[in-house]
Structure formats: structure tokens, C-alpha cells
Amino acid sequence: MSDQKPKAIFEKIWDSHVVKRADGYPDALFIDRHFIHEVTSPQAFDGLKKRGIKVFNTSRTSATADHNVPTKDQHLPIKEALSRHQVETLRKNCAEFGVELYDLGHPYQGIVHIIGPELGLTLPGMTIVCGDSHTSTHGAFGNIAFGIGTSEVEQVLATQCILQYKPKTMKIEINGKLAKGVLSKDIILYVISKISASGATGYFVEYAGDTITNLSMEARMTICNMSIEMGARGGLIAPDETTFNYIKGRKFAPQGEAFDKKVAEWKKLVTDEGAVYDHVLRIKAEDIGPMITYGTNPGMGMVINDRIPTVAELKEINEQASFSKSLDYMGLEPGSQLLGKAIDYVFIGSCTNARIEDLRLVAEIVRGKKKAEGVEVWVVPGSKQVEVQAKAEGLDKIFEAAGFELRSPGCSACLGMNEDKVPAGKYCISTSNRNFEGRQGPKSRTFLASPLSAAAAAITGRVTDVRELV
Amino acid sequence: MKEKFTTLKSTAVPLPVENIDTDQIIPARFLKATTREGFGDNLFRDWRYDANNKPTKEFVLNQPNYSGKILIGGKNFGCGSSREHAAWALYDYGFRVVVSSFFADIFKNNALNNGLLPLVVSDDFLKKLFEAIAANPATEVVVDLEQQTVSLNGMSEHFEINTYKKTCMINGYDDIDYLLSLNDEIRQFDLAHS
Numbered sequence: 169m170s171d172q173k174p175k176a177i178f179e180k181i182w183d184s185h186v187v188k189r190a191d192g193y194p195d196a197l198f199i200d201r202h203f204i205h206e207v208t209s210p211q212a213f214d215g216l217k218k219r220g221i222k223v224f225n226t227s228r229t230s231a232t233a234d235h236n237v238p239t240k241d242q243h244l245p246i247k248e249a250l251s252r253h254q255v256e257t258l259r260k261n262c263a264e265f266g267v268e269l270y271d272l273g274h275p276y277q278g279i280v281h282i283i284g285p286e287l288g289l290t291l292p293g294m295t296i297v298c299g300d301s302h303t304s305t306h307g308a309f310g311n312i313a314f315g316i317g318t319s320e321v322e323q324v325l326a327t328q329c330i331l332q333y334k335p336k337t338m339k340i341e342i343n344g345k346l347a348k349g350v351l352s353k354d355i356i357l358y359v360i361s362k363i364s365a366s367g368a369t370g371y372f373v374e375y376a377g378d379t380i381t382n383l384s385m386e387a388r389m390t391i392c393n394m395s396i397e398m399g400a401r402g403g404l405i406a407p408d409e410t411t412f413n414y415i416k417g418r419k420f421a422p423q424g425e426a427f428d429k430k431v432a433e434w435k436k437l438v439t440d441e442g443a444v445y446d447h448v449l450r451i452k453a454e455d456i457g458p459m460i461t462y463g464t465n466p467g468m469g470m471v472i473n474d475r476i477p478t479v480a481e482l483k484e485i486n487e488q489a490s491f492s493k494s495l496d497y498m499g500l501e502p503g504s505q506l507l508g509k510a511i512d513y514v515f516i517g518s519c520t521n522a523r524i525e526d527l528r529l530v531a532e533i534v535r536g537k538k539k540a541e542g543v544e545v546w547v548v549p550g551s552k553q554v555e556v557q558a559k560a561e562g563l564d565k566i567f568e569a570a571g572f573e574l575r576s577p578g579c580s581a582c583l584g585m586n587e588d589k590v591p592a593g594k595y596c597i598s599t600s601n602r603n604f605e606g607r608q609g610p611k612s613r614t615f616l617a618s619p620l621s622a623a624a625a626a627i628t629g630r631v632t633d634v635r636e637l638v
Numbered sequence: 639m640k641e642k643f644t645t646l647k648s649t650a651v652p653l654p655v656e657n658i659d660t661d662q663i664i665p666a667r668f669l670k671a672t673t674r675e676g677f678g679d680n681l682f683r684d685w686r687y688d689a690n691n692k693p694t695k696e697f698v699l700n701q702p703n704y705s706g707k708i709l710i711g712g713k714n715f716g717c718g719s720s721r722e723h724a725a726w727a728l729y730d731y732g733f734r735v736v737v738s739s740f741f742a743d744i745f746k747n748n749a750l751n752n753g754l755l756p757l758v759v760s761d762d763f764l765k766k767l768f769e770a771i772a773a774n775p776a777t778e779v780v781v782d783l784e785q786q787t788v789s790l791n792g793m794s795e796h797f798e799i800n801t802y803k804k805t806c807m808i809n810g811y812d813d814i815d816y817l818l819s820l821n822d823e824i825r826q827f828d829l830a831h832s
């Protein structure tokens with residue numbers, strides 16, 4: 169494709185992956201890397217079996233078990249029959265079709281979006297898909313990564329391609345210095361609160377500006393991870409030295425000369441001068457404080473010392489009805505403050521915030537302190553490698569002394585599918601990405617926040633402004 | 639091959655809630671099956687049943703005067719998780735069309751890939767639909783995919799659908815059939831990019 173129009177990174181990657189563009193059809197987009205897990209792949213493998221076809225290129229697919237696994241006693245057989253069956257089905261399918269699996273107990277096992285980057289499987293310039301909406305996480309490396317459904321998982325397994333219409337592009341530019349105690353999780357919760365849970369639907373987002381380029385890779389992943397929570401297909405950040413340094417030396421990344429050659433290629437992944445985005449949003453880092461959500465979608469968030477809106481402050485009638493339903497579910501009063509609100513559970517985990525840097529931040533603020541009485545605190549590392557690293561650094565000792573429970577890797581209480589659930593009616597401050605009704609277990613109530621805010625709440629037992637502690 | 643879809647005349651079930659996410663449509667704890675069937679039993683599980691597994695009276699699927707193959711939902715229907723189980727659950731329960739003024743991207747794709755039509759109407763028409771069905775639950779709604787119209791009580795609105803997806807729905811085609819026909823081109827592309 170050789171049109172001369174200035175292009176955004178997104179368009180460069182997309183256009184270079186189109187195998188076929190035919191009139192009346194969506195683009196057939198080649199997929200460089202495909203991640204699969206136990207929940208959204210069995211029906212896709214069944215489809216292959218029915219058609220009698222093989223996996224197109226097994227070297228481009230990697231599998232792990234994460235959603236449906238226990239986070240305690242992972243060496244034992246899974247207790248619950250259906251969960252066990254699902255994980256066993258993944259095992260069988262991977263063996264039968266020749267797909268590499270990082271199974272329970274494997275040193276590389278973990279949440280699919282944590283292990284990809286960690287192993288150097290996620291690289292700039294790629295197209296990446298997975299049957300999971302938070303695939304957008306990988307975009308932090310400057311690639312096109314998005315979640316797909318099971319029928320599409322089958323397409324990719326069968327053909328290494330997917331049929332897609334090119335989304336529109338949005339640039340979100342954030343400049344300025346973040347206040348102490350404000351993390352990348354707060355940036356993305358702030359952005360979503362501004363543009364709503366559906367504000368970026370139909371778009372692919374590029375995050376730019378000096379606030380973003382000053383972030384570490386892990387912090388960038390947190391931002392891209394939650395792109396889907398504003399409806400975006402995905403989100404990316406231009407690769408730079410921070411990206412290349414992170415990738416260098418990782419298990420499956422190109423090594424030596426091959427790496428240098430790749431870096432030279434990756435450096436070309438910049439947005440051309442004059443490239444046009446369909447929408448641009450500018451944000452000042454100074455406006456962002458520690459964030460917390462009060463409702464049942466990630467767009468219902470505010471700076472932690474703000475107050476929840478009143479019904480009258482919302483414009484549309486429909487919106488008012490949904491808002492009231494949501495606050496009813498949460499057991500909260502419109503117009504009230506969350507600061508000081510007692511919480512029952514603290515969940516530090518998920519593909520949003522369960523990397524080593526997150527655990528270090530939590531350990532730092534918790535060191536020498538104890539959790540509040542009556543509060544249950546779970547720290548669930550995102551991968552086996554994160555768990556091993558945390559122990560090597562002695563973080564486990566700090567958590568233990570504080571009364572936090574360090575578990576084994578998995579999605580855990582992020583989705584109320586495995587054994588880790590928040591009981592009905594209880595409040596959980598969570599570093600995960602979704603506060604939907606019942607997301608952490610039937611009738612559970614979720615406050616989304618950063619790892620620092622979650623750690624602060626664990627110590628005080630209440631919603632706390634972490635700026636007072638750091 | 640999927641079931642073909644051309645026209646549908648049916649009563650409709652109103653669910654005037656915004657941002658209905660796929661965790662509501664089918665909660666994660668019911669995603670453990672390894673086949674596509676049977677998810678309809680747990681459609682809207684936590685809205686449909688109380689903590690003791692008793693049907694909740696207030697929820698629309700438990701109200702005998704509302705039924706039909708068309709579900710009408712509020713804005714941003716299907717947001718959240720990419721689980722295709724949401725589309726399977728709606729289909730398995732018996733829905734063939736979901737009407738809303740706005741759908742989340744992944745849900746829309748998943749629905750179309752499973753013969754469930756996500757039908758986008760204007761905010762105004764959506765309001766009229768809710769009003770008409772509230773006034774008379776026996777109101778029949780007619781969806782004509784070939785003409786791209788949705789009508790009831792003498793009112794009608796044109797809806798947009800991608801031509802390719804429309805052809806697939808009408809003929810019961812799968813995306814995968816088309817992709818498989820590109821096999822040689824894809825092989826070459828793969829070799830050139832490894």
C-alpha cells in the first residue's frame with residue numbers, strides 16, 4: 169500500500185497487515201500473535217475439529233490457564249468439576265493441535281496479558297488478538313492489540329487472519345506532571361470518567377504526551393489495559409527507548425543482532441507529521457487526582473475527595489434511571505462523599521495492576537504497618553514470574569507482616585468465575601478494571617482504584633486519600 | 639452455516655437499562671461450559687433469580703405478559719467482556735434480534751457471527767418502542783433485514799447494517815468460509831513476515 173498521506177502509527181500497522189482488501193468485504197487482517205486461555209477457546213477448537221482443519225501456524229499462538237484457576241494450592245487438582253474440565257479441555261486441545269501451553273505450575277503461567285509482555289512475545293508493530301477484551305494491554309508496546317469473540321478465535325486458529333473493518337482513530341494527549349500518589353491507573357480512570365464507558369466506541373486510541381512518555385512500561389500497560397472500558401477497540405503508545413529496554417533480553421524477544429535490526433524497524437513506528445485523527449482529546453496531568461469509582465461502570469468515577477453527583481446533575485432521563493439503579497446496587501447516596509467509607513475487602517491483582525511494580529508500590533506503603541481489623545486483603549500476582557520476583561525481593565514478608573494474603577497467579581477476584589469471590593453486599597476496593605454488578609461475585613460491590621489507594625484502604629479500613637500518606 | 643435471517647415479526651421484551659454489560663447478560667461463573675449450547679438458562683441470571691434461585695417478580699423475563707424473539711435494550715448494550723457466551727445466551731434463550739440505540743463493538747461482532755441481529759435505531763425511535771410496548775405488551779414489531787426497516791403500529795425506521803454482514807445474515811454465511819478461501823495468499827504473507 170503506497171499512498172503518500174501522512175499516517176498515524178495505528179494506520180501504518182494496520183495497512184501493513186492487510187492480506188486482502190476487497191470491495192464489499194472487511195479487511196482480511198493478518199495476526200502476528202494470538203493468545204488463548206481456557207474460557208474462550210474450547211468452542212473454537214471444536215469448530216476446527218468439525219471442519220477437520222489444523223491450526224494455521226502454531227508458532228503464532230500461545231496458551232495459558234488463568235481465568236478459571238484457583239489461587240491457592242495450585243499443585244492440587246482443581247476442586248470444582250466444571251473448572252477442572254475447562255482447564256483439562258485446554259490441555260487436551262493444546263496437545264492435540266500442537267499449541268504451546270503455560271499450564272498451572274509452569275514457571276511462565278499467569279494472566280494472559282501479563283505473560284505476553286513478560287516473555288517478550290508482545291512486540292512493537294504487531295497485530296495481537298486474544299479472546300479477552302483486555303488484550304488492549306499489549307498496545308503499550310506500540311502495536312494493534314484487541315479482544316475478540318470465540319468465533320473469531322476460531323478464525324484466527326484456522327487462518328491466522330481476522331475479518332475486520334478499520335476503526336476510527338482517537339488521540340488522547342496528556343501533558344504535565346502527576347501529583348505525588350497519583351498513578352497511571354488514576355490517569356486512565358480519569359480519562360474514562362471524562363469520556364464515559366462508551367465514549368471511545370468505534371475508535372482505536374493512541375495515548376501521547378509527556379505524561380505518558382515519562383511512564384514505565386508497566387504503568388503504560390495499565391493505561392492501555394483499560395482502553396476497552398471506554399468502548400475503544402484498543403489503545404497504543406508509540407514505542408521508544410523505554411519500550412526497547414523493557415523488551416531487551418526477554419525470553420522470546422529477538423536477541424543480539426536480530427534485536428538491533430528490529431529496534432531500527434520499530435523506531436520507524438512514529439506518527440507522521442500532519443497525520444489526522446478522527447478525534448483528539450487533551451488532558452492536563454495536574455487535573456488528575458487519585459481516582460475511585462462509585463457506580464457500576466468504569467465511567468462512574470471521580471477524584472477520591474469529590475462527591476458523587478446528584479440525580480439532578482445528570483441531563484438525560486434515561487441516564488438518571490440507570491444512575492439511580494446503579495447507586496441503589498452500590499448502597500450509596502447521590503451527592504455523598506466516599507472518603508472515610510468503610511470497606512470489607514481489598515483486592516490487589518488482575519491484568520491491570522498485578523505486575524511487580526504494582527506489588528512494590530503496595531509493599532512500600534504497607535511496610536511496617538498492619539491491615540485494619542476485619543478487612544480481608546488479597547494480593548494476587550499476575551504471573552508465576554511476578555510471584556517469584558516478589559518473593560526474591562522479600563515483598564512476601566512485608567505482606568505477611570501486614571496480614572495480607574499473598575496468593576498464586578490467576579485472574580482471581582477480578583471476575584467472579586473462580587473460587588475467589590467477594591460476598592454479597594460487601595465493599596471491595598479493587599485494582600482490577602470492572603465494577604459491573606456482580607463482577608466480583610453475586611451482589612458484590614466494587615470500588616476501582618489504584619494499587620496505592622487500595623493499599624491505603626487496607627491499612628485504614630476506609631476509603632482514604634493516599635496523598636495524605638505519601 | 640448459521641440459520642438464515644430475512645424477516646421477523648414478533649412481540650418484544652423491553653429492558654430500558656443503559657450500559658447492559660456482558661457480565662449481566664451471562665455472569666462469569668456460568669462460562670465454564672465447553673460447548674455453545676445451554677447458556678440461555680442463565681441469561682441475565684442475577685437479574686432473573688434472587689439469591690435463593692427463585693425467579694424475581696420484577697424482572698421482565700419473568701413477567702408473563704412480555705415475550706418474543708426481540709429484546710430491546712438501552713444505550714451501550716453489550717459493553718464489557720468480549721465473551722461470545724453473551725450472544726450465545728441471548729440466542730439460546732430464543733432472541734433473534736436485539737434493538738438498541740448503541741452497541742459495544744465486540745458484542746456487535748459476536749452477535750452477527752451467531753445469527754443474532756444487533757439492530758441500531760435512533761434514540762427517538764428507541765423511546766417510541768419502549769413507550770409502545772409499555773402501553774401494549776402485545777405490540778408486534780416487524781424487522782425486515784432485506785429492506786433494512788423496523789416497524790410497529792404504523793411507524794417505521796430505516797436501519798443501517800454493513801452490506802457484507804447483511805449478506806452473511808441473509809444467507810447464513812460464516813466469516814471463516816471467506817477467510818479459508820484466501821489460504822494461499824495468507825500462507826505467502828505469513829512466510830514473508832516471519
Ligand code: SF4
Nearest residue numbers: 302518519579582583
Ligand atoms: S485479570 Fe480480569 S480483566 Fe484481566 S484477563 Fe483476567 S478476568 Fe480478564
